[in-house]
Amino acid sequence: DSFALVDALLQQLPGIVKAGSPRVVLEVGCGSGYVICSAAIALRQAAAAADRTPGSSFLAVDISAPALAATARTLAAHEVSGVDLVRSDLLGPLSTRLQGCIDLLLFNPPYVPTPDEEVERDGIARAWAGGYRGRRVIDRVLPLLPDLLAPGGHFFMVTVLENEPEGAVVLQRGADEECLKILHLRKDAGAG
Template sequence: MIPTPDTSHLTNADFEHVYEPAEDTFILLDALEADAERLRALTPRIAMEIGSGSGCVSAFLGAVLGSTTCLYLSTDINPHAALCTLKTGGQNKVPLEPVVTSLIGPFAKRLHRAVDVLIFNPPYVPTEDEEMTDAQAGRAIEGSWAGGKQGMLVTERVLCGLDEILSEKGLFYLVAVKDNDVPSIRRRMDEEYGFESDIVLQRRAGREHLFVIRFSRKASPS
């Protein structure tokens, strides 16, 4: 069993500005652990987490793959979160490289179809669209959960760009809740973009029914 990364260096003051690891974080860690063999077999060289928050998930991925085998990039729109990610990397001896930006921003040009493992625990809570836009513009903790219509506004932007960023054998792990309509996400990614998917884990946590979905490119017919 791979231990949960140490976040004891982060304080309550940090968690006023940055999303604290919770059930949705833990199901993602469990899914990565369940997929550990598959992940290692891929020998990924570039991993990226969008919205890395506390840095707990990226540090965990580093523990699964090893600290020197892969470059661990991460982005977050919240500068406080990027700093927490950096510190959590140090605390867990995984060199994490956080960048303050929205989604994949400045990496898009150079990492065209080059990311081997992409991870996103998005703001998935259904809210008014305006609440989601304000939250993203505020670059603060609200941006970590307010998801707009069906909780899908931010996720949608990543799904649309997935083909541009994921490498040929790359894997994309996405956290979702029932309100996001998981069957429809999976069907659309298959039909419109040619990605197959599996539900790695699902569980109920309080009022939320959480899913971790893994996407990969369909093998091209030869």
């Protein structure tokens, strides 16, 4: 699913950077670090190809200390620096400070429909257990989007059919017994 998310981002990236590189890039639930690392590399390559100085700030958030450690290892292995890692349940206290600032928000939530009690478990289950319809965590993030996204900001999220996603599907791919969908939403550039 992380690969599908990155593929969708790369597919849409030319249109996103056409107006200039995103200033603030945020990944919620960074897990292994593959998504934020790929985004940082792609955006820096796009800036270099356009003879621009890379101007994006990168932030990755996860509730899991082992996930943040994995993200740090992934970034180091690919020689990507300048990504701030924050341990937090979703955005926690950062949400007020980030209001209206996020140009690109990436989210691979725990989307698998499970009994609600699995969502609260510690360990690896947190990475996939999504509760009823797989939406327990999704439904905590979606209401934050209007306030978090900058005008013209982009949001990419992994979903499956059981999540009952609404939005523009930019990539659909079969994976094992799931059909992954990557949603791409964009805040109106005139919205404040």
